[in-house]
Amino acid sequence: MGLALATAGMLTAVLAGGVAGAAPSPRSTPVFDGPSTPVTFETPDGELFSYVINTTRANPGHVQQVERAVVKSGGVVVQSWPEIGVVVAHSDRAAFRADVKRRGGRFVGSMGPTRYGTVYEGTPEGIETPWSTPEPVPPAAQPGVSKPDPRESEQWALKAINADQAHRITEGSRDVLVGVLDTGIDPGHPDLKSNLDPSKSVNCADAGRPDRSATGWHSTVNGHGTHVAGIIAAERNGRGVVGVAPKVRVASVKVTGDENMIYPEYAVCGFMWAARNGFDVTNSSYYVDPFTFWCTDQPEQAASVSAVRKAVEYATRKGVVHAAAAGNGTTDLTAKTTDTYPVQRKINNDCLHLPGELDGVATVSAVNSKGQLASFSNRGLGAIDVAAPGRDVMSTIPGGGYDAWAGTSMASPHVAGVLALMKSAHPHRTPAQMLEALRDQAEDHSCEPAEGDKGPACQGPAENNSHYGEGVVDALDAVR
Missing domain, CATH: 3.30.70 (Alpha-Beta Plaits)
Incomplete structure (x- = not known):
């Protein structure tokens, strides 16, 4: 992240x-x-x-x-x-x-x-080591929450992707399972608990080994995963918000440690868990730490790229389709020159934003309620697959509340929700067929300046350009 x-x-x-x-x-x-x-x-x-x-x-x-x-x-x-x-x-x-x-x-x-510093969580219990393990970092305090009340009227994003119309055909199938690879999910949130599948949830932030303890996959460091889960599958129950696919199941696959970092071994574990446990869709609203971009022309960085890529490809072969955030750096992903995190350095186009730039992953840019590319969103001709709402997105937060957040982190789960609806309506489609349909059905969007006219200018035709990819994702076409 x-x-x-x-x-x-x-x-x-x-x-x-x-x-x-x-x-x-x-x-x-x-x-x-x-x-x-x-x-x-x-x-x-x-x-x-x-x-x-x-x-x-x-x-x-x-x-x-x-x-x-x-x-x-x-x-x-x-x-x-x-x-x-x-x-x-x-x-x-x-x-x-x-x-x-x-x-x-x-x-x-x-x-x-896989990291620039020591393993703060230590080696998992049950593994005999010749060294002593450090004390784990305690979880951060939960953020404040808003008073729960119905918020569907504030969900402009559902109409923007025609999810409200898609719901007249289907709200999703209980047979479809979406993995939320994130910071964990609040299991008690009234809009999520009915659709949350604890039996398929796991903590992958214990050094990259699947931890099936009862509460390991719960939200601890922040509400990011809870917000993402609500965008995908908040239940229609008259209490608060509604997800893009309000009747599918979600699983919490915690890939963020208590120091708020997502290392390669955590991500590998997340995708492999999805592959081994019959998931249909994953959402990755993060980039793999400690680099913003992992450079494949550097052997030691290339090792982590290879591991994450193989995990994604294996999950795809097992029938899992993936959506991922393009990132929030206002960067043209086809013209990389410099990176400043975690150190300032020169980079090139062999340096990848993981997992969003991997083949077989739907890379999602963010738009605002006016249809403009959000000022923070990464972009790039041929690098973006589709666009989705990512500004002022209302969803669930820990403690039973709701809040509006922004980021490509919010755009990607809209696409994951659409893929879940598509899988519900067309259960026999392969991941490749789903991605092809997702791109073909997206609503073409001609180039225009980004929000605030920030970042590299839009390039390409309405059918496929650097800001919107092949268009704004369309939930209605996905289920027809």
């Missing part, structure tokens, strides 16, 4: 000749074709770090060889995903990376740390 501020201690950008290439001006989209700035992960002895290791082949034999190399190199295996050839490991030894690559030999495809 990128809401936490990075510290400079454990991540170093190696700047050759300083930071060249200015940030894009509001009316231009320059392109930087050089290599991205190398970043050094410092992992000193005595400090606990997390790593992803991709095996050369996705089979149990290769995974077992890498697991042995991890143990012999002074680490522990936290979680293995043999279906995709990914191992998550912890170690407090500076030489761990080199030793695993040496001992693992041809079985190690790529490897890299």
